[in-house]
Amino acid sequence: MSKDIIAAIKKNVVQGRKTQEDVGIDDNLARTPGVVELVQQALEINISPQVIITEGLTAGMQVVGEKFSTKEYFIPDMLASAEAVGAAMDIMRPVLESANVETKGKFAIATVKGDIHDIGKNIVAILLKGAGYEVHDLGVDVPEEKVVEFVREEKPGYLGLSALLTTTMTEMGVVIEALKESKLRNSVKVLIGGAAVSIEFAQEIGADAYCVDAFDAVRVLEGYQQTG
Amino acid sequence: MQILTDPGLISFNQEAVDILHSHGAAVESISGDHQSWQVKIPEQVVLGAMNSAPKTVKLGARNPDNTLIMHGDEPRVYLITGSETNIWLDVDFPTYVSKTDSTKEIRVPEFKARRGTVDDLCQSAHVCEHLEMVDGYIRTVNIQDRDITEDNKDVNKFFASLNNNTKHFMSGLTSLKQLDNVVRMAELIAGGEKALENNPIISFITCLVKSPLQFVDDTTETFIEVCRRGLPIVVSSSPQAGTTAPIKEAGIMAQINAEVLAGITLGQLVNPGTPVLYGSVPVRARMDTLGDSYGSVETSQYNIDCVQIARFYGIPNYSTSGVCDPKIPGQQSSIERLFSDIVVTMSGPQFLHCAFGLLDCNSVFCLLQAVLDDAHFKMIEFFLRQPRIDQSELEAMLKQIREVAATPQKLYIGYIRPVLRSGEISGVYPFEGSGEADDVFELAYERMKELLARPVEHIDRKTTARIFEEIPGILPRLNIYETES
Numbered sequence: 001m002s003k004d005i006i007a008a009i010k011k012n013v014v015q016g017r018k019t020q021e022d023v024g025i026d027d028n029l030a031r032t033p034g035v036v037e038l039v040q041q042a043l044e045i046n047i048s049p050q051v052i053i054t055e056g057l058t059a060g061m062q063v064v065g066e067k068f069s070t071k072e073y074f075i076p077d078m079l080a081s082a083e084a085v086g087a088a089m090d091i092m093r094p095v096l097e098s099a100n101v102e103t104k105g106k107f108a109i110a111t112v113k114g115d116i117h118d119i120g121k122n123i124v125a126i127l128l129k130g131a132g133y134e135v136h137d138l139g140v141d142v143p144e145e146k147v148v149e150f151v152r153e154e155k156p157g158y159l160g161l162s163a164l165l166t167t168t169m170t171e172m173g174v175v176i177e178a179l180k181e182s183k184l185r186n187s188v189k190v191l192i193g194g195a196a197v198s199i200e201f202a203q204e205i206g207a208d209a210y211c212v213d214a215f216d217a218v219r220v221l222e223g224y225q226q227t228g
Numbered sequence: 229m230q231i232l233t234d235p236g237l238i239s240f241n242q243e244a245v246d247i248l249h250s251h252g253a254a255v256e257s258i259s260g261d262h263q264s265w266q267v268k269i270p271e272q273v274v275l276g277a278m279n280s281a282p283k284t285v286k287l288g289a290r291n292p293d294n295t296l297i298m299h300g301d302e303p304r305v306y307l308i309t310g311s312e313t314n315i316w317l318d319v320d321f322p323t324y325v326s327k328t329d330s331t332k333e334i335r336v337p338e339f340k341a342r343r344g345t346v347d348d349l350c351q352s353a354h355v356c357e358h359l360e361m362v363d364g365y366i367r368t369v370n371i372q373d374r375d376i377t378e379d380n381k382d383v384n385k386f387f388a389s390l391n392n393n394t395k396h397f398m399s400g401l402t403s404l405k406q407l408d409n410v411v412r413m414a415e416l417i418a419g420g421e422k423a424l425e426n427n428p429i430i431s432f433i434t435c436l437v438k439s440p441l442q443f444v445d446d447t448t449e450t451f452i453e454v455c456r457r458g459l460p461i462v463v464s465s466s467p468q469a470g471t472t473a474p475i476k477e478a479g480i481m482a483q484i485n486a487e488v489l490a491g492i493t494l495g496q497l498v499n500p501g502t503p504v505l506y507g508s509v510p511v512r513a514r515m516d517t518l519g520d521s522y523g524s525v526e527t528s529q530y531n532i533d534c535v536q537i538a539r540f541y542g543i544p545n546y547s548t549s550g551v552c553d554p555k556i557p558g559q560q561s562s563i564e565r566l567f568s569d570i571v572v573t574m575s576g577p578q579f580l581h582c583a584f585g586l587l588d589c590n591s592v593f594c595l596l597q598a599v600l601d602d603a604h605f606k607m608i609e610f611f612l613r614q615p616r617i618d619q620s621e622l623e624a625m626l627k628q629i630r631e632v633a634a635t636p637q638k639l640y641i642g643y644i645r646p647v648l649r650s651g652e653i654s655g656v657y658p659f660e661g662s663g664e665a666d667d668v669f670e671l672a673y674e675r676m677k678e679l680l681a682r683p684v685e686h687i688d689r690k691t692t693a694r695i696f697e698e699i700p701g702i703l704p705r706l707n708i709y710e711t712e713s
Contacts, residue, residue, distance in 0.1 A: 016645065023646065071656075076644035083642075122637045137636075 002047045006056045009038045009088075013060025014067075016080025018087050025077075035084040039091050049092050049101060053132070057085045061130065079123065082130025089132060103134060104225060106156035110138035110147055112171035117164035120194060123214040124160055131218050133158075144171070144178040151184050158221060161207075163194040172197070173205035191220060229271045231486035236268035237441040241448035247497050248273075267443075274489050277496035283542045285460055285503040285578075287364065288427030290417060291394035291685070295427070296364055296579070298505075298544035303535075303576020307605055308398070309356050309584040309598070310366030316344040317556065317587065317594035321670060337669040339556045341592065344369035346376065346388050346703060348593075351680065353392035355595055356584065358679040361605035364396035365389060366433070368585060368593045373703075380701030382406035386413055386430065387695065387702050391687050398431045398462070404450045409699050411457060416694050417687055424459075431460035433507065433546075436494075437487040439467035443494075451491070455498040462546045462579075463491035464507030468520060469530065471513050477526070481533050484510050492543070505579055507546040508534030514553075520589045522551035523564035531568070532575040539576075547577030550601060555588040557597045557669065566604055573608050599672045599679070603658050610654045 015024030017034035024030075033041070035057075042052050064081040067073035096103060107128050111121050118140045129135040138150060151159060163169040172192050179185040192202050193211040202210035211217040238258065239245045245265045249255045254268040287296040296306045318340045326332035352368045367389050376384060381402045389397050390413070401407060410430065418424040434451040438444045454461045465487040467473035473480040488506050495502050510530035514521040521527065531547050538545035549572035552564035569582055582605070583590065585598030632640050647653055658675070661667030687695070689709045696707055705711060 025645075025649070074648065076641050076648060079641055080645055118637075119639065122639055123641075 002042070002045065002051075005038055005042045005045070005047065006051060008033070009035055009042065009052065009056030010060040010063070012038060013057055013081050013084055014063045016064075016077055016084060018080070018084040022080075022084075036087050036091065039088040043092070043095060049095050049099065052088070052092065057088055058132075061085060075123070079126050082127045084130070085132075086126065086129030086135075089129065093134070104132045104221075105134065105158065106136060106154060107133045107158040107160065107221070108136045108138060108147070108150055108154070108156040109160035109162065110142035111140040111162045112168055112175060113141055113143045114171060115163045115165055115168035116140045117194075118162070120164075120214065121160070121162040124162070124193065124211075124217045127214045127218055128221065131221070133221065144175045147175050148178050148182050148184065151179065151188050152182065156188060158191065158224070159188045160191045160193065160211075160217065162192075163196055166196045169194065169196045169201065172207065176206050189224060191217060193217060229274060229486075229489075231441070231482060232269040232274060232490060233271070234268070235441070236266055237443060237487070237490055238264050239267050239443035239448070240264045240445040241443050241452075243452055244443050244448050244494055247452075247494060251497050269490060269493060273497075274493050277493035278489070278541050278543070280496045280500040281492055281541075281543050282501060282503050283544075285505060285544045286428065287396040287398075287431055287460055287579075288418070288424075288429045289364075289394060289396045290390065290429055290687075292427065294363070294395040296396055298578035300542035300544045300578070301539060302578070303539070304578060305573055305576060305580050306363040306578065307361050307573075307580050307582050307584075308364040308366055308396075309352075309362055309368055310398070310581045311583075311586070311590055312367055312370045312400070313586060313591055313593040314344060314370050314372065315341045315588070315592040316348045316369055317341055317592050317597075319594065319596050319669070319673060321673070335670065337557075337596075337673075339594065341555075343372045344593070345373050346371040346384055346706065349385060349388045350392050350706075352585075352593065352595060352598070353389045354684050355598065355676060355679045357393045357395065357684045358682055359584070359598065359602040361602045361609065362395065362584060364398065364579075365393045366398045366581065368598070375703060378403050379405070380703075383409050383413065383699050383701045384703055384706065386410045387699075387706055390414075390417060390429070391692075391706065391708070392684050394685055396431065397429060398433055400433050400435075401450050401454075404446070404453060407450070407453055407457075409701075411459070413695055413699050416691055416698065428460055428503075431462070431503075433462040433464055435464050435466065436491050437463075437465040439465060439472035439487060440483055441487060441490075443490070448494075451495065452498050455495045455502045458499055458502055460503040460505070461495065462505040462507040463488050463495060464509060464546065465491070466509035466511065469510065469512040469526065470515075471518055473510070475513075477529065477533065480510055480530060481537065484508055484530075484534060485537050489541075504543065505546040506534070506538035506541065506543045508538070509548045509581075510534060511551075521553060522548075522568075522589050523553040523560070525567070527551075528568040528571050531572045531577075535572070535575040535577045544578040546579045546581060547572055547575075548581045548583070549573065550583035551586055551590055552583075553589060555592055557587065557594055557600065561587055561597065562600070562604075565601065569601075569604060570608055570611075573605075573612065595676055596669065596672055599676045600659070600668070603672075607654065607657075 012035045017024040019034040019036050125135045125137050161172045189208045191209045192207045199210040209220045256266045258264045283300040285298045321335040348369050356362045414430045415424045432454045434447045436448040436451040469480040473483045511520045512524045512526040549568040550565040552561045554560040584601045585593050659668040659671040
């Protein structure tokens, strides 16, 4: 029974079916339980959250990643799977906290002051949530004070800053300077991304990393996970 | 119409003169080295012929699924290869090392021209069988093997093409003496005389007109004989604006129309009801050489004009696109061919000779270019698909917009998946390289090799044996059943 549910979770992650309302890719899955319903069932019969995550959710995302790299899957497929995993993680978070299971950490993300472009930011948020991070989306046109306040209060391990425009990218440096002034800079890894920025700009303003796209953001954070 | 009575046309073929004269054309002998006649065709003779010319033409195929039905008043386009080139272009990818940094290597396409052979024709027919966008096959290469003569060229080009391709096959004739042999070959493949009539797996193209306004002796004779057999035929004219036709658009259009109407009239007088295509291959002259400039913008305009003229008469149109001026594949060939491919296809000719793989104004054929052209026509096909705008679609979109507007992320990405694999979204360019590398030629080359490795449905053993038994002159090496054993 438990093996069947875990296999079904993995399969539905691959299909990108968050709930039973989603059609996925294979027609024969319509109206069958999606990842959310299956994870609830798994928790009800006391399957360990670690098993759900490693053998169901993560194993499914690994298959999705492989299909993406062979161009069988595209970004909408990847996002659908990540959203399904993200929804599953929301359900499991209280269980994980009560069991003192260590999570991958908090990731805050914002589009900087003066900039309202958020497609890239939203995609990063979805993918990182799907990768198991606790994502806090601070929104668009976010002033540095609000970012600093969030870092002080919520203590995220990672901060993502996004900007599309050459006129707003300088705000990223303003945020980093504000973190320094508040003596919070060393508490958080700052990642930047967006069409206007580059690795050179990241070095110039003192960011920890430049992410060329949303997948790069996942790779960078996974790198931090491995190096501690 | 006025052109056909004043000045009229000159015919170097006496039989054509006799036929036209017997139906009311005024004829006057012209003195000179070559016997010729001035022929003035009255308007009512032309209009009568237009009435008897079929408005729907069926071109059959070895595989009946590949049958082409063309209605003169319907802008449905079939894409056809062609035409005969003397030069076959091989491609290789040698590696070059940077002079300043020996660790840097690049592979560069290198093209080598050589005379075409019957093996090349087999390869071309084979690949075109598998090219998704090719609806019919006109041989792409002139076979110039040592054992090919004027007498056996036709039977070999017909057999090589038909044996490696199940789509409709159109060709010109090298020798009229071979007409009965190629028709017999087609009958054997189609299943008999009646079967060929119902499923005309072959058709012919003749350039009976030499611009301006002349019927050539030998091609007119071929044209008359094909019409007598009732097989589909293209009446083709290819005036060059600036040399053999006026440089101005109105002039070349008036002349090409007169030339094609004269040909159609002759064909209908020979055998009323003969299926004909209004064949237009107008081109502008290059100003630097006075050679053809198929890549010129005007050439596309002329072709579109002819599509509209043919539609006026309700006769299916044979049009041309994709012919380009450069000698090898590259940016110029892509730009010139894509420009005409898009605009001429949009004008809706029924039979579009779209020069798959042709370069250097139809003098060179490159299989790699044909593979590229197939991908480009896939894009054009998608561009010209029927859009879905109806009430239920509008309501569904309104619902979607309202749903997304109510979400914090305001992204429509979640709605992509249901249409991602339904064919409603155009595909990625199939020869896209990774990163900044331009791998188009190499990827297309891989595709070409993949298509060559894919089997084709040859003519069956029994029919092949009968063809070799009854039709003289086919090269023994083309009999795959004999070479297998």
